[in-house]
Amino acid sequence: MSLLTEGVELFNSGRYWEAHEAWEREWTPDRKGLDSGFYKGLIQVAAGCLHYSRRNRRGALNKWRSGADYLRPYLPAHHGLRLAPLVQAVDGFLDALAGPVWPELPMPRIDQEGSPEARASPAPGDRGDNPRGQE
Structure with a gap:
């Protein structure tokens, strides 16, 4: 399994810190690449979800805003x-x-192209809590 896929699976299960770590391992060797x-x-959207789960408004706003801006291209x-x-979901979170x-926001999912659903909706019962308290 690629680190990208691993990160998506972790993200979609509400394990935002671990998703961030998987994607960072993929990104680090080629920080200036395409x-x-x-x-x-x-990475920043995942960090925003983690901050939101800790009720850190400023952290969530900052990370979600920069994450969405990095993804737009x-x-x-x-x-x-x-x-x-x-x-689109992150933009709505910023407004909220x-x-x-x-x-109370439903945490987003990342879906693959060709999947039956194009959504940014929560997994059932997912609040995105990080029990180890990592950032």
Whole structure:
């Protein structure tokens, strides 16, 4: 299994720290390559989900904003991953977090091209908590 695929599976199961780590291992050897922004975007979106799960508004806003911006040049899909629904979900999260009340947001999923669903919706019961408290 590639580190990209491993990261997607971890992300979709709410293990955002571990997804971040898998993608970082893929990105680190070629930080200036053509896919640099793609991996930075995935890493930052995962970090935003982790911050959100800890109710860290500022961290979630910052990471989600930068993550979505890194991913935009790769829309609608890249390396077989549907990025448009992910970026659309993150944009909605940014709007929701701008208000004074803490919003209850469904964490996004990353789907592959050709999958039956093009969604950025939560896995059932997924809140994205990280029991080890890692960042």
